[in-house]
Amino acid sequence: MALKKTLTIAGSDTSGGAGMQADLKTFQEHGTYGMVALTVVVTMDPNGWTHNVTPLPTELLQKQIDTALSTGIDAVKTGMLSTEEIIRIAGEAIAKSGTSNVVIDPVMVCKGDDEVLNPGNTDAMIQHLLPLAAVTTPNLFEAGQLAGTGTPKSIDEMKTAAKKIHELGAKAVVIKGGKALATEKATDLFFDGATFYLLESEKVASTFNHGAGCTFAASVTANLANGLSVKEAVIEAKEFVSAAIAHGWALNDYVGPVMHGAKSRFGAPAVTVTEI
Numbered sequence: 001m002a003l004k005k006t007l008t009i010a011g012s013d014t015s016g017g018a019g020m021q022a023d024l025k026t027f028q029e030h031g032t033y034g035m036v037a038l039t040v041v042v043t044m045d046p047n048g049w050t051h052n053v054t055p056l057p058t059e060l061l062q063k064q065i066d067t068a069l070s071t072g073i074d075a076v077k078t079g080m081l082s083t084e085e086i087i088r089i090a091g092e093a094i095a096k097s098g099t100s101n102v103v104i105d106p107v108m109v110c111k112g113d114d115e116v117l118n119p120g121n122t123d124a125m126i127q128h129l130l131p132l133a134a135v136t137t138p139n140l141f142e143a144g145q146l147a148g149t150g151t152p153k154s155i156d157e158m159k160t161a162a163k164k165i166h167e168l169g170a171k172a173v174v175i176k177g178g179k180a181l182a183t184e185k186a187t188d189l190f191f192d193g194a195t196f197y198l199l200e201s202e203k204v205a206s207t208f209n210h211g212a213g214c215t216f217a218a219s220v221t222a223n224l225a226n227g228l229s230v231k232e233a234v235i236e237a238k239e240f241v242s243a244a245i246a247h248g249w250a251l252n253d254y255v256g257p258v259m260h261g262a263k264s265r266f267g268a269p270a271v272t273v274t275e276i
């Protein structure tokens, strides 16, 4: 039986919760066939868990992209890209891929890590990636950087940022309020270019949400490969990640990854969708 083919152009999170590890686990849970073009390897200091990001040689990235694209892919997502050159190469790969099922997760920082990646990356993402996006999935900080508005602090400010990001070329935008937004629920804003929707689920008190953003974007990617509409894809992704966060767990004293396979095992919390 042939499966839908999903590609992630992303970094390796050696701790397994985020990055290409989250993407592959999530692709598998959605019944798609996952492939990876690896950009960087993230390792952690065993004492204190400080992140270290090591880019792979770009010739090696290009060879991986050529390999994966030669199979004919049904959807592609980007994750941590880390340098302007990698962002440009990813953009060229997507333009060549032949699919319009393109999810840009504009990863700029790791949760719990203050080191913001090179600001030139934001401009490179705007130039090379946003115009190709069927959906882009910034968190609050990333949305503020892309829109040039500073981090949104309310639903109204999220709407303003989403409009700007849409004007930059992304066909649809999900700004993830997550637990940073001061709302009772875990609230994300979805803008399809015409209508705004709030996607809401119970806010989980736990801090075990490492990899939530990657898992959300990978779910959207697999759903698009499987033929769902963009709106259906983001709603299912919200259910999928809500279940994964509700069952997040402590890997060690430093990090709590989401449980990528929670929805199929335990079901998903309710998600409400409201047009605003």
Ligand SMILES: Nc1ncnc2c1ncn2[C@@H]1O[C@H](COP(=O)(O)OP(=O)(O)O)[C@@H](O)[C@H]1O
Pocket (backbone or CB within 6 Å): 111, 138, 139, 140, 176, 177, 178, 179, 186, 187, 188, 201, 202, 203, 204, 205, 206, 209, 211, 212, 213, 214, 216, 238, 241, 242, 245
């Ligand atoms: N504590 C939480 N409870 C429920 N949902 C959450 C929680 N934290 C994040 N989410 C959801 O997880 C998804 C990823 O969001 P977020 O963690 O902000 O992204 P990122 O990992 O990219 O920073 C979003 O749908 C967000 O609303």
Ligand SMILES: Cc1ncc(COP(=O)(O)O)c(C=O)c1O
Pocket (backbone or CB within 6 Å): 010, 011, 012, 013, 014, 018, 019, 020, 042, 079, 080, 107, 109, 110, 111, 209, 210, 211, 212, 213, 214, 215
């Ligand atoms: C390789 C890699 N990609 C992406 C991320 C971003 O993860 P999140 O899903 O928490 O936004 C991380 C964070 O550690 C990472 O290591």
Ligand SMILES: [Mg+2]
Pocket (backbone or CB within 6 Å): 107, 139, 213, 214
């Ligand atoms: Mg993220």
